[in-house]
Amino acid sequence: TQLLEQSPQFLSIQEGENLTVYCNSSSVFSSLQWYRQEPGEGPVLLVTVVTGGEVKKLKRLTFQFGDARKDSSLHITAAQPGDTGLYLCAGLTMNYGGATNKLIFGTGTLLAVQP
Amino acid sequence: DTGVSQDPRHKITKRGQNVTFRCDPISEHNRLYWYRQTLGQGPEFLTYFQNEAQLEKSRLLSDRFSAERPKGSFSTLEIQRTEQGDSAMYLCASSLGGQVFYGYTFGSGTRLTVV
Numbered sequence: 684t685q686l687l688e689q690s691p692q693f694l695s696i697q698e699g700e701n702l703t704v705y706c707n708s709s710s711v712f713s714s715l716q717w718y719r720q721e722p723g724e725g726p727v728l729l730v731t732v733v734t735g736g737e738v739k740k741l742k743r744l745t746f747q748f749g750d751a752r753k754d755s756s757l758h759i760t761a762a763q764p765g766d767t768g769l770y771l772c773a774g775l776t777m778n779y780g781g782a783t784n785k786l787i788f789g790t791g792t793l794l795a796v797q798p
Numbered sequence: 799d800t801g802v803s804q805d806p807r808h809k810i811t812k813r814g815q816n817v818t819f820r821c822d823p824i825s826e827h828n829r830l831y832w833y834r835q836t837l838g839q840g841p842e843f844l845t846y847f848q849n850e851a852q853l854e855k856s857r858l859l860s861d862r863f864s865a866e867r868p869k870g871s872f873s874t875l876e877i878q879r880t881e882q883g884d885s886a887m888y889l890c891a892s893s894l895g896g897q898v899f900y901g902y903t904f905g906s907g908t909r910l911t912v913v
Contacts (some may be wrong), residue, residue: 687840714899725802725889725904726841771840775899785831785854786902788840 686710687774687789695795696762704757704770704792712774715748715755716786720769762796769793804890804905811880811912818876819908823892830873831902832865833889834858841889847873848895880912 687708696702706715714733718726730739732748732755739746743766745758755772772789803822811817823830828849833841844863845855849870859865862880867873877884887909891902 689840693838716901723909724906725891726902727904728901731899731901769838773840785843785846787843788833791838791840793838 687772687787689770689772689789689792691792692790693793693795695797698763698796698798699761700796702759702762702794704759704772704794706755706757706772706789708753708774710774711752712776712787713752714775715752716773716775717746717755717757718771718773718788720771726769726771759794762794764796764798767794767796802890802892802903802905804888804908806908807906808909809911811910813882813912814879816876816878817880817910818874819888819890819910821873821875821890821905823872823890824903825871827892827894827903828870829893829895830867831891831893832873832875833891835887835889835907844875877910880910882912885910885912 687706690705714731716731717729719729720726730746732746735750735752737748743760747756770792773786775786776784805820809817831846832844834844835841843856844859845865847867850867862878865875887907889904889907891904893902894900
């Protein structure tokens with residue numbers, strides 16, 4: 684069974700602070716995505732990382748894919764109240780034919796940024 | 799295209815009743831996925847379709863659950879003889895399947911409450 688564990692599970696910080704969310708697995712994934720979800724809505728894609736060691740930046744968000752493609756991290760600089768939400772990592776599985784299969788989601792990190 | 803639509807947004811039902819949810823994906827997307835999510839947790843995979851073919855079902859999907867995508871467009875998820883443990887958000891997503899992965903587009907979900 685492929686599992687993605689996220690830490691921390693819950694994070695409450697003040698506006699302007701930095702934070703890092705971790706996503707770990709014992710399985711290798713062909714690619715990994717990060718999503719953000721607000722209450723009552725579906726997850727929205729933030730980024731896709733494909734290559735081991737890859738780093739991508741999206742404004743104040745920095746995403747890194749581990750060298751072995753088993754883990755990832757999300758770093759937010761100078762957090763703002765608008766960053767509040769549930770952050771989800773998701774690993775893409777492949778079928779035997781090499782085509783994309785389905786996403787396995789992590790356990791989630793609930794972030795609350797206080798003004 | 800208005801994205802992925804799910805109907806209804808909310809459903810309250812009595813234990814033992816049957817319920818059916820509908821998902822309309824993005825028209826060009828050949829893949830359609832159903833996930834179940836409980837509060838503060840990551841979505842759990844239930845099943846997915848490529849066109850009208852149901853390619854995979856999770857072991858989470860008991861005999862009381864059935865999903866269809868009769869013409870490769872919209873999909874329905876039916877739960878028979880609902881139980882309190884079925885209370886959750888049911889999310890639908892669509893994507894373009896194949897060798898390259900573009901990410902999922904999620905609907906806003908159907909929140910089911912079994913009383």
